[in-house]
Amino acid sequence: MRKVVAKMIFIILTCGFISTLVPEGLVVQAAKKETIVAQVEPFLIDNSTSKHPQITYQGSTFYPLSEFLTIYNGKLYIENSKASFTLPLQLNNGINSTPYIDPTKIRPIAKQIDFKETVQAEAAIIIENRPENIFFSKNSNEKLYPASTTKIMTALLALELGNISDTVIVSEEIESIPFDSSKAHIRPGDVLTLEQLLYGLMVPSGNDAAVAVACHIAGSEKNFVKMMNEKAMEIGAVNTQFVNSHGYHDPDQYTTAEDLAKIGLYAAQYKDFLPLVSTPTYRANFHREDGEVVVRNWRATNQQIRKQSPYYDETIIGGKTGYTSASKHTLVSFAKENGYDYVTVILQGHPYERYVDTSKLFERAITERTIYNETNKQRITIENLNSTLTFGNKVLANYEHIFMYKNQLYVNENVLHRFLDEVNTINKIRYNLILPMLKDNLYLHNGKFPLQFRSIHGIYNHRLDFFQQKEKDILSTALSR
Known part of the structure; x- marks a missing residue:
């Protein structure tokens, strides 16, 4: 059961070398730099303004992946063969589930x-x-x-x-x-x-x-x-x-x-x-x-x-x-x-x-x-990555165009939509999957529920943070059944 959840929530960036995705972005060694002419502009995610811009060039739009991890109040990083992805569960008609991101609500904040x-x-x-x-x-x-x-x-x-x-x-x-x-x-x-x-x-x-x-x-x-x-x-x-x-x-x-x-x-x-x-x-x-x-x-x-x-x-x-x-x-x-x-x-x-x-x-x-x-494009320098991006055991980008800009990992809109489709399936995990798993493996620490599981790079921590007391009460009631 723990392996199932691990596959659903963990991202691995495989580049053939050690790389680090920190809260402020991804640092990758041996990336190839390139100067491009592109349109750089902020964008909206469900009416919230992004911290980092979207980049459009050669007919494709690229998005900073960290913006979509932030939506889940979570950070993903790969460092020293360990990773952590913090993901909240939100109350949904008495059932704990993750929020849904509709890709159609991602749009530029145009001038x-x-x-x-x-x-x-x-x-x-x-x-x-x-x-x-x-x-x-x-x-x-x-x-x-x-x-x-x-x-x-x-x-x-x-x-x-x-x-x-x-x-x-x-x-x-x-x-x-x-x-x-x-x-x-x-x-x-x-x-x-x-x-x-x-x-x-x-x-x-x-x-x-x-x-x-x-x-x-x-x-x-x-x-x-x-x-x-x-x-x-x-x-x-x-x-x-x-x-x-x-x-x-x-x-x-x-x-x-x-x-x-x-x-x-x-x-x-x-x-x-x-x-x-x-x-x-x-x-x-x-x-x-x-x-x-x-x-x-x-x-x-x-x-x-x-x-x-x-x-x-x-x-x-x-x-x-x-x-x-x-x-x-x-x-x-x-x-x-x-x-x-x-x-x-x-x-x-x-x-x-x-x-x-x-x-x-x-x-x-x-x-x-x-x-x-067309008249407001600018020249920027990006770092191209020859890499594969996977989510659990599903390949999101197999040597497709992925690049770094200002220490942020950018993926094209097709890769982003694949990522969101996979992440949004977590919304379908109800207590018939999560709660039986937690019932066997749960312990309380500082108001949070850490759950350890093993993946191919070592030990990872998946923390389910409950921010409202009523959510804690619902979970406690469910666990006591």
Whole structure:
């Protein structure tokens, strides 16, 4: 059992010579120096700023491995044939597990660019990677009506608080929606998964699906709306107020282009969100309360994701439309290019010009970013390593490009993703693996639980640090069983 865990948490750097990875980086003998022209910039990991920069050259991006060890409050080093990797266990629904790192949340903190452009909408904005990185804005703090772009917040909360595999029995409260609402055509008592409901929410823009989602998550739409407003404040959308979950016009429901961009960027962090707003058609099979099978074929309201539309734009990876007579035509769209995430918002636009405005802003932003990056590269000296990087018994990098820069070990994004995939599997180790092992081998020392095991280079210490008393209590209870 101890050997299993050892394989899962230990990294070995094999270079054919003795090397040392210390908390501040890796020192390797006999490395070959090379001067390159590269883009060097800080980056974000799940909204936390990195200590060391990412480096991009020859079409690849390289990351300092130590940044991802730090996330786990642990340090890895190889010195005098001994290594230590300290890894915390965090409370997760009563089960101790490690945090999960989503590779899609690793993105550069790009230098701000701004440009002038002409758009026909009353308000518009485009941001890159983070809310404060605004490339273009027009009346972006003017309070306007969101219409069905409201549903982005509804989907966000559902993904945050629910599980897409949840079984949902549609509430009778959906009958409260106005008769002229856009609908997914579901009925009270229908039985669907939360995932199906979310597609019914975002593809045909069903107000009935919005209320069904709200009731499933919060018990009632009223309670859910309270949560929507709390989440808006948390995100920083301070000029936004919701009174319903779907966006049907109410004079007291309003937002701004900047606030809606913040909400959109936040929602896009959830891996299940973009599929909801990038799907042109969706077929849902569910059943009525009496068991009758129902089939619904939903078609997206967004013409920029429908290939047969003259407004289709392959750059755009998703979007949500909205319309009421008061709001006019609204649109929130998403694009990704060369590792940069973009969100545009169009408020009080025109039926088709909103698509033209959106494509124009994305094209201009991507062009300006490319020009900026090309003109701001710098010459740096790296130390190339001819080496193999392994994690447990799995090879992460077999003589692929690994190098040192300012005493930090850098690996390319493919190697990093392999590393994160392996480390994140620790999240699946529940007490059925860890606790039986600890029960036989545990002893308490200064509030920590050191566990020794033997590996190919000698004795290594794996320390499981519990920072909250309630976590200690849970572990103690489990161990006493």
